Amino acid sequence: MMLSSRLNFRRRLALVQTAVIVSVLSVAAIAGYLSLSDAVNEQLDGALLALAETESAMLRAAPDQQPKVHDAEQGATPPSLARLDRWVQIVDAQGRVVARSANLGAASLPAPPALLARMAAGDTMFQTLDHFAEEPVRIVSLPVQTKPFRYTVQVAGSLDDVRHVVASASRMFLGMALVLLVALTVASASITRWVFRSIDDIVRQAQRIGDANLDHRLPHPGTRDxxxxxxxxxxxxxxxxxxxxxxxxxxxxxxxxxxxxxxxxxxxxxxxxxxxxxxxxxxxxxxxxxxxxxxxxxxxxxxxxxxxxxxAGQDRDASAATALDQIAAGAIERARPMAQQRNVSLSLQAGAAPVRAAIGEGAATLIIVNLLENAVKFTPAGGAVSIDVTQDGDCACLRIADSGPGISVDDMPHLFDRFYRGASARSGDVAGVGLGLALTQTIVHGHGGRIEAANLPAGGAAFTVHLPRAAPP
Missing domain, CATH: 1.10.287.130 (Signal transduction histidine kinase, dimerisation/phosphotransfer (DHp) domain)
Structure with missing residues (x-):
């Protein structure tokens, strides 16, 4: 923990990469070493067993004759590579040597009682003797049953070449691992240095950007990485x-x-x-x-x-549910005195079943009252304002339309901007500070809905609010 706190991210990353590379190369080298060692030893064991089976077959072919090892006669045939560096001997059930190869001389391969017991059970045994001769040897003992005798054929071979091959391979694997370790470490360090150089450039550029120059941007490297x-x-x-x-x-x-x-x-x-x-x-x-x-x-x-x-995300209740038609009816009663003063008629169109939206009662009232009073303000005397409450799939829809002059093309893009008042509002006697529509849009978006404004073909404007429907009570 203290070491990681003293090292920066770049050094920690380099240490982790080096540790991973060393671990992978170590596992690969050990696996290669073990695989090669097993393969070479299995090849020697196979050669010894094949020679033992050959002698066993010859022994069973002539059960009445005195057992002997079939050495090639000197000068009669070319040298036998199969018998090169191989010792062969045949022992009886009591462990007495009844035949041996010429290259074994007067020496005998060990045949202890434990081995003879395994031979009597019919098992084939492999042994490794490190101190039998000047070199370590590998011995295979194969039981042979002939009538009326039982023999054991033993074939031994030197392990010196095998261990020399394994040692040479170990040095080769170690050298390759070191070379790969150095190469991968250098490559990893170069890549890490290049990556962090790019990141450092980004950090330096970002540090130069402040409140006074927020219009500046970071230079793009030109790649999609x-x-x-x-x-x-x-x-x-x-x-x-x-x-x-x-x-x-x-x-x-x-x-x-x-x-x-x-x-x-x-x-x-x-x-x-x-x-x-x-x-x-x-x-x-x-x-x-x-x-x-x-x-x-x-x-x-x-x-x-x-x-x-x-x-700030306040005044939002995700579990709230409100009937929009009831809120719309209350808003009409609230706006009726102002509408009567301006000689504007109000009407509500709603279905028999209540339309419930996932919004609090206070927020829904604020939305409808803002839009309704805004429509009454811009509707001339003798005009009409209507509210339609419907449901469309998973949405609860509220539409407030008026018969006023509509929304000008210049005002439409800025309609929901804060403190924005159109030319008709600024030049006339329409009261307000330009926050009603901005507040309405903020509330609608905060509850996962959307609000749209459009001019009607017959004149006037319409604001449509789409809110998520509430779950049935």
Whole structure:
């Protein structure tokens, strides 16, 4: 733990790579060594067993004759490679040597009682003797049953060549492992250095980007590998951060402007009123005017607080369920006095069954009231505003349409921007601060829905809200 805390990621990665390479090469070298050793030893055992079976077959072919080892006569045939460096002897059931090869001389291969007992059971045995002769030998003992005698054929061969081959292979495997270790370590270090050099370049470029130059981007390496995807991801993140900063700057500037205007009017009216004594009627008019500005400020602050709460993920209940038709009916009753004052008719179209959406009652009320009051404000006298509540598959749909002038082409892209007010709102007597539609969109998106605005062919505008349907109660 202390070592890893002192080493940076690059050194830890190099250590891990080296450890993995050493482990893999060690396992491969040990496996190769064991495989070669087994193959060479099995080849020697096979050669010894084949010679023993040959002598056994000759012994069984002449059971009445004196057992003998079939050595090639000198000068009669070419030298036998099969018998080169091989010792052969035949012993009886009591372990007495009855025949031996000429190259064995007066020596005898060991035939202890334990071996004879195994031969009596009919087993074939292999043994390794390290101290029988000047070289280590491998012996195979094969039982032979002839009538009326039982013999054991023993064939021995030197292990010196086998062990020499294995030792040479071990040195070769070790040398190859060291060469591969060095080559792979150098290659791994080079690749790691190249990768981290690219990452260091990205880090240095990212450190130069701050609040004042968020429009700068990281240089792309021109490849579609992991480094290229990392740069693309960071640049996308910088785009989102830059956009958020721009929105925050505009929001702060617009909020300051919206707050400064009514405060300036309040201060001006109060200062003018306090310059000289006035009668009661003038004071009452001034207080009423100040009250209107205070109401405007209160509305602005409440909508700013609501936006802040929804931006922070508050006031959202994932398990809530609300009947939109009931909320729409309540909103119509709330907006009816304003509609009657402007001579605008209100109507609600809803089915027999309630349409339930996955949204809280307060949030649903805020959405419908904002859209309904906005529609009434922009509808001229004698016009009409209608609310349709339907369901479409997994969506609960709310549509508020008016018979007003509609939405201009210039206003449509900025309709849901915060503090944006269209030309008709700025030039007329329509009250508001430009936060209603932005707040509505924030609430709808926060509950997994969407809101759309469009102009109607016969005139007027329509806002359609799609919200996820709530599960049946």
């Amino acid at each position: 992991e480094i290229g995807r990392l740069v693309d991801t960071l640049n996308d993140m910088l785009d989102r951060i830059d956009q958020s900063f721009q929105i925050q700057r505009r929001f702060t500037s617009d909020a300051s402007h919206e707050l400064r205007s009514p405060l300036s009017r309040l201060r001006a009216e109060i200062e003018i009123t306090l310059r000289r004594p006035r009668d009661t009627a003038e004071y009452v008019d001034t207080l009423r005017s100040c009250m209107e500005e205070v109401e405007r400020l209160t509305l602005l602050v409440e909508e700013l607080l609501a936006l802040a709460r929804y931006d």
